[in-house]
Amino acid sequence: MLDSRQKKTPFLDALKKYVKEGISPFDVPGHHMGNVSNSLKRFLGEMTFKADVNAPRGLDNLNHPTGVVKEAEELMALAYDxxxxxxxxxxxxxxxxxxxxxxxxxxxxxxxxxxxxxxxxxxxxxxxxxxxxxxxxxxxxxxxxxxxxxxxxxxxxxxxxxxxxxxxxxxxxxxxxxxxxxxxxxxxxxxxxxxxxxxxxxxxxxxxxxxxxxxxxxxxxxxxxxxxxxxxxxxxxxxxxxxxxxxxxxxxxxxxxxxxxxxxxxxxxxxxxxxxxxxLNGQIKLNDIINLANYARKEINRIPGFKACDAKYFDKQGCYDYDETKLVIELDNIDLTGFELYNLLKDKYSIQMELAEQYVILGIIAIGSKKEHIDNLVSALKDISSKYFSENIKYPKYRFDIKYPPQALRPRTAYHAPLKKIKLDEAVGKISKEAIMVYPPGIPLIIPGEIFTKPLIEHIKYYYSTGATIISDYDDGNVSIVDEENWEGFEKYKEDLENVRKISL
Ligand SMILES: Cc1ncc(COP(=O)(O)O)c(C=O)c1O
CATH class of the missing domain: 3.40.640.10 (Type I PLP-dependent aspartate aminotransferase-like (Major domain))
Incomplete structure (x- = not known):
């Protein structure tokens, strides 16, 4: 049952009132409710700037909420129980x-x-x-x-x-x-x-x-x-x-x-x-978008070369439950990697997927999803299938050793240890001072305190070759490692580290 308090928007209402008040601003932000003529304002329109205010009086303070922010936060807590x-x-x-x-x-x-x-x-x-x-x-x-x-x-x-x-x-x-x-x-x-x-x-x-x-x-x-x-x-x-x-x-x-x-x-x-x-509308809207996601899966599963994974698929993988709003599309017998497909969809068909992996692309079906967008994706995949599908294409499955690297130090200890910059290729056996990841998803392949292994280095190099966005300290083929030789405090970790190296390298 809807709690009628959820009809309120205390912060938004106060913001609208503030914008209408005819304020003479002497506070920040310095565009003073849009009194600038720049290209962003022309692009976004007047109201985005007018409503971009600080206004400690009337609009509360996020760092110490006592007024409309507090009220809005209380309604949020109520909505989520x-x-x-x-x-x-x-x-x-x-x-x-x-x-x-x-x-x-x-x-x-x-x-x-x-x-x-x-x-x-x-x-x-x-x-x-x-x-x-x-x-x-x-x-x-x-x-x-x-x-x-x-x-x-x-x-x-x-x-x-x-x-x-x-x-x-x-x-x-x-x-x-x-x-x-x-x-x-x-x-x-x-x-x-x-x-x-x-x-x-x-x-x-x-x-x-x-x-x-x-x-x-x-x-x-x-x-x-x-x-x-x-x-x-x-x-x-x-x-x-x-x-x-x-x-x-x-x-x-x-x-x-x-x-x-x-x-x-x-x-x-x-x-x-x-x-x-x-x-007010969440359940109905979510039912609609899950129906949309199911429709997308059904249509995609008709296209040679693509398989949209559903709840049953994830159940077979041993998952307890599955979020059906995620559109996971597996590539099969398609002469493209997931990374290439992701780029092709954007560059040729103006379709922006959330992320790619070697054999899969991911779409997010969310509150703004439309059937028209799904139909665009389906028709693009059909076109791609007609050009890139062939029964003869076999993927090199299990390409990488998927073990995570062994942990040698607490992340904070590694973060504060002395730094040495070396070539990625020379890092086998060295302790990382940095996290390296593909973004999205932003899940680190290695984190501070873990040891670079050969398969991991191959994995990182492969990701670089796909053109995916890699977040790391350097973009010149170097990585930051713990400088063991020039670290006085290293002695106390040495024995443990040698054991980790013996077991894992
Ligand atoms: C699993 C996971 N956790 C946390 C975050 C961080 O969320 P946000 O982007 O809202 O800071 C992300 C962002 O992509 C994520 O994928």
């Missing part, structure tokens, strides 16, 4: 950083799946926490990582009873979910907090029929990217909190360390509007 909600203007990245940094002190253990987003890895560096990584299950056909099982988590929790928290992704980029209710119960039984990354699951809170949301499953924190699936502006997310074990003040304090002191009114207003829309 959470105790509290904190608006984020630096994406879910900020929520993940803040929740891990608040829960974990230096050297505290946290259990994480190794295929987590770079924000979780960066949170380890910032907090000084010690990761206990668990490997996800692999889909060897698509060459993608899904979830670890609940049992994998239980094993890690039992072997590390001193861990303070577990971190869970709900869902993965490709839509895989685990049995979160069971996992939360097991973690809480062991006195560990549950921190969820719901960057790709902001819609779960509004869908009774899909995978369960982290908050409903009992998680303590969840960061949800409303901008990814629910129509708020890019960068706007929410940190949901559902625990009494961490105080409001502690989490807000950490959020404010990470926050600008000049939050964007446009981003905040967009969260307010997206929440109202979803609270």
């Amino acid at each position: 959470a105790k509290e909600a904190f608006f984020l203007i630096n994406g879910t990245t900020q929520g993940i950083l803040a929740s891990i940094m608040t829960v974990c002190k230096a050297n505290d253990k946290i259990i994480l799946p190794r295929n987590c987003h770079k924000s979780a890895i960066n949170a380890l560096t910032l907090s000084g926490a010690m990761p206990v990584f668990i490997a996800p299950k692999y889909d060897l056909d698509l060459e993608i990582a899904n979830q670890p099982s609940v049992n994998d988590y239980i094993e890690a929790m039992d072997s590390n009873p001193d861990a303070v928290a577990i971190f869970v992704i709900n869902p993965t980029y490709f839509g895989a979910c685990l049995d979160l209710e069971l996992l939360v119960k097991e973690a809480h039984k062991r006195n560990m907090l549950v921190i969820a990354d719901e960057a790709h699951g902001a819609h779960f809170g509004f869908n009774e029929y899909g995978p369960i949301s982290a908050i409903k499953a009992g998680a303590d924190f969840s960061s949800v990217s409303l901008h990814k699936t629910l129509g708020s502006l890019t960068q706007s997310s929410v940190l949901l909190m559902n625990t009494d074990k961490i105080s409001h003040y502690d989490i807000l304090k950490t959020l404010n360390i990470l926050n600008t002191t000049s939050p964007s009114s446009l981003l905040i207003a967009s969260l307010d509007a997206a929440r109202k829309y979803m609270a």
